[in-house]
Amino acid sequence: MNKQKLLALSILTAVVVWMAIPREQNLVQNDSADRSSSSLRIEISPEGLSGSEDPGAFVVRAKRISPESYVRQIRVRGRTQAFRHVEVRAEEAGRIVREPVERGSRVKEGDVLCEVAIDNRQVNLSEALSRLEQAEFEYLAALDLQERGLQSDVIVAQLKATLESSKAAVARAKLAIEKTQIVAPFDGIVETRAVELGDLLNIGSVCASVLDDTPMLLIGLVPEQEVRGLNVGASVTGQLLTGEIVQGIVSYIARAADAVSRSYRIEIEVDERYRDLRAGITVELLVDSENISAYRIPPSALTLDDNGQVGVKVLNPQNTVEFFNVEIAGDETNQLEPGIWITGLSGNITLITVGQEIVFPGQTVDANFDWDS
Numbered sequence: 001m002n003k004q005k006l007l008a009l010s011i012l013t014a015v016v017v018w019m020a021i022p023r024e025q026n027l028v029q030n031d032s033a034d035r036s037s038s039s040l041r042i043e044i045s046p047e048g049l050s051g052s053e054d055p056g057a058f059v060v061r062a063k064r065i066s067p068e069s070y071v072r073q074i075r076v077r078g079r080t081q082a083f084r085h086v087e088v089r090a091e092e093a094g095r096i097v098r099e100p101v102e103r104g105s106r107v108k109e110g111d112v113l114c115e116v117a118i119d120n121r122q123v124n125l126s127e128a129l130s131r132l133e134q135a136e137f138e139y140l141a142a143l144d145l146q147e148r149g150l151q152s153d154v155i156v157a158q159l160k161a162t163l164e165s166s167k168a169a170v171a172r173a174k175l176a177i178e179k180t181q182i183v184a185p186f187d188g189i190v191e192t193r194a195v196e197l198g199d200l201l202n203i204g205s206v207c208a209s210v211l212d213d214t215p216m217l218l219i220g221l222v223p224e225q226e227v228r229g230l231n232v233g234a235s236v237t238g239q240l241l242t243g244e245i246v247q248g249i250v251s252y253i254a255r256a257a258d259a260v261s262r263s264y265r266i267e268i269e270v271d272e273r274y275r276d277l278r279a280g281i282t283v284e285l286l287v288d289s290e291n292i293s294a295y296r297i298p299p300s301a302l303t304l305d306d307n308g309q310v311g312v313k314v315l316n317p318q319n320t321v322e323f324f325n326v327e328i329a330g331d332e333t334n335q336l337e338p339g340i341w342i343t344g345l346s347g348n349i350t351l352i353t354v355g356q357e358i359v360f361p362g363q364t365v366d367a368n369f370d371w372d373s
Contacts, residue, residue, distance in 0.1 A: 061352070061353050061354040061355060062315065062350050062351060062352050062353060063350070063351050063353050064348060064349070064350050064351075065295050065296070065297060065348070065349050065350075065351050066295075066348050067293045067294065067295055067345070067346075067347075067348075068293070068294065068295070068296060069291060069292075069293065070291070070292055070293070070294040070296075070329060070330065070341050071288050071289070071290075071291050071292075072229065072288075072289040072290050072291075072292055072329055072330060073286045073287060073288055073289060073330055074222060074226050074229070074230070074286070074287045074289050075284065075285070075286055076220035076221070076222055076266070076284075076285040076286075076287055077220065077221075077282070077284060077285070078218055078219050078220030078221070078238070078282075078283050078284075078285050079218075079219055079220075079280060079281060079282055079283060080216055080217070080218055080219075080240075080277050080278065080279050080280060080281045080283060081216070081217045081218075081219045081279050081280070082211045082212055082213050082216065082217070082279045083212045083213065083214065083215055083216065083217055084186070084188075084211075084212045085191065085209065085210070085211045085212070085279070086185060086209065086210060087206045087208075087209045088113055088182055088183075088184070088185065088206070088207050088208055088209065088210060089182075089204050089205060089206050089207065090114070090116065090179075090182055090201040090202070090203060090204065090205050090206075090207055091179045091182075091203060092116055092121075092176055092179040092180055092203065093116070093200075093201060093202050093203050094116035094117045094118075094119060094180060094200070094201060095116065095117045095198065095199070095200050095201075096114055096115065096116065096117075096195050096196070096197055096198060096199045096200075096201060097115055097116065097117045097197075098112070098114070098115035098197070099197050100113060100114045100193050100195055100196065100197070100207065100208060101113050101114075101190050101193065101208065102190065102193065103190055103191065103192060103193050104189065104190065105189070105190045106187075106188070106189050106190075107184040107187070107188065107189070107190060107210065108184065108187050109183075109184055109185065109186050109187055110183050110184065111183060111184045112181045112182070112183055113182050113183060113184055113190065113207050113208045113210075114181075114182040114195060114201070114207035114208065115180060115181050115182070116179075116180040116181075116182070116201060117180070118177060118180055121173065121176045121177045121180065122177065124173045124176070125170070125173035125174060125176075125177060127173075128166065128169040128170040128172075128173045129170055131166045131169065132163075132166035132167060132169070132170050134166075135159070135162045135163040135165075135166040136163055136166075138159050138162070138163075139156075139159040139160055139162070139163045142155055142156045142159045143156065182207045182208075184210050185210065186210065186212055187212065187214070188210045188211050188212040188213065188214075189210070189211050189213060190208050190209070190210060190211075191208075191209045191210065191211040192208060192209040193207075193208050194206040194207060194208060194209075195207055195208075211279065213275065213277070213279070214272070214275060215269045215270055215271075215272070216270050216274060216275070216277045216279070217251075217267050217268060217269060217270070218236065218238050218246070218248060218267070218268040218270060218283055218285060219265065219266070219267055219268075220265075220266050220268075220285050220287075221258065221261055221263035221264065221265055221266075222253075222263055222264050222266055222287070223262075223263055224257060224262055224263065224264065226289070227253065227263075227264045229289035229290040230250065230253055230266065230287060230289060231250070231253075232250050232251065232252070232253060233249055233250060234249065234250045234287060234288045234289070235247070235248075235249060235288045236248045236249060236250060236268045236285055236286065236287050236288070237285070237286045238268070238270075238283040238284065238285045238286070239283065239284050240281055240282070240283050241281065241282050241283075242281075246270050246271075246274050246277070246283070247270065247271055247274075248268040248269050248270040248271060249268065249269060250266055250267070250268055250287065251267050251268060251269045252265075252266065252267040253265075253266050254266070266287070268285070268287075292329060292343060293343070294329050294330075294341040294342060294343050295341065295342050295343075295345055295349070295351075296332070296339045296340070296341055297312065297339060297340060297342060297351060297353075298338070298339055298340075298353055299331075299338060299339070299340050300353065300354070301351055301352070301353045301356065302326075302340075303323075303356050303357060305323055305325070309325050310325065310326060310328070311323050311324050311325040311326050311344075312324055312326055312342070312345075312351055312352075312356070313351075313352045313356040313359065313361070314345075314349045314350055314351055314352065315350040315352065315365070318364070319364055319365055320362065320363070320364050320365075321352070321359045321360060321361050321362065321363045321364075321365060322361055323361045324344060324345055325344055326342040326343065326344035326345065327342065327343050327344050328340055328341070328342055329341040329342060329343050
């Protein structure tokens with residue numbers, strides 16, 4: 001019986017010893033892990049330099065950035081439009097007796113677009129000239145009699161009025177003949193031709209339309225919250241749907257907003273070298289606005305805070321991480337070195353460009369470069 005108790009006691013002792021060995025190893029491993037985590041550190045390395053040689057450290061990259069002068073640009077959707085486009089109408093009725101100018105022809109101011117038959121207008125002029133000659137003779141004779149006291153002042157005044165009326169009739173007859181030729185009011189291109197040879201024109205009927213494309217205009221609508229920063233004479237860059245880039249300056253800013261969109265119309269005159277532009281083409285405009293102080297940063301440096309606000313993480317002189325909300329002022333489409341312009345910061349900053357997601361505001365980190373004040 002004593003042998004059985006002794007055997008059982010030996011087995012129990014062996015089991016206890018076997019169970020105690022793994023637990024001791026786990027404690028050693030946990031203790032090693034705690035020491036490893038307690039020695040974990042975060043280093044900041046300047047952009048372009050290699051990180052820490054310590055494989056247990058999280059490495060982030062940073063870059064010192066200074067504010068620069070930046071011209072804010074307003075992006076506007078617009079279109080091309082001719083400087084002026086008018087319909088030339090007939091001022092005298094009649095039949096077209098001359099082949100009208102072809103569509104697409106470039107004309108000068110005063111060139112004949114359509115010609116109406118003179119008909120009886122020349123006869124009317126001849127009659128008016130005859131009456132004018134008679135009125136002049138009668139008026140001169142009355143003056144001679146008046147000097148000799150043989151003609152009253154009333155008769156002389158009546159004959160003078162008849163003379164002036166005859167002169168007016170001659171002027172009207174000449175003007176009617178001149179208006180039989182419908183001419184271009186300015187230099188431009190004949191866009192439409194409304195009549196053909198032999199058509200009958202009434203007063204007010206359209207002969208043709210003339211488009212003035214020098215200069216061509218770029219038209220856009222600017223939102224009311226951005227129009228304050230615009231000025232006449234500001235530089236504008238426009239990109240057509242075809243990819244063509246055009247340059248111009250702001251020539252007009254409306255004082256009253258559009259009743260529907262609550263936006264303000266702007267007009268941009270393009271340079272002379274863009275004479276081949278056509279009216280009605282969609283264009284995206286970048287209009288220079290106010291000059292501000294901003295920071296150019298890589299787009300990847302942006303991050304979000306707990307409230308979802310956009311910002312960046314920087315290091316202060318005590319190597320403590322800070323978060324600042326920023327506003328995006330513009331961007332650059334440089335494929336070699338893309339960047340965005342932000343505001344909301346002041347002075348020189350040390351921007352965390354890579355690894356900003358693993359550090360938190362208020363956390364102190366080690367930096368391997370001195371702070372430039």
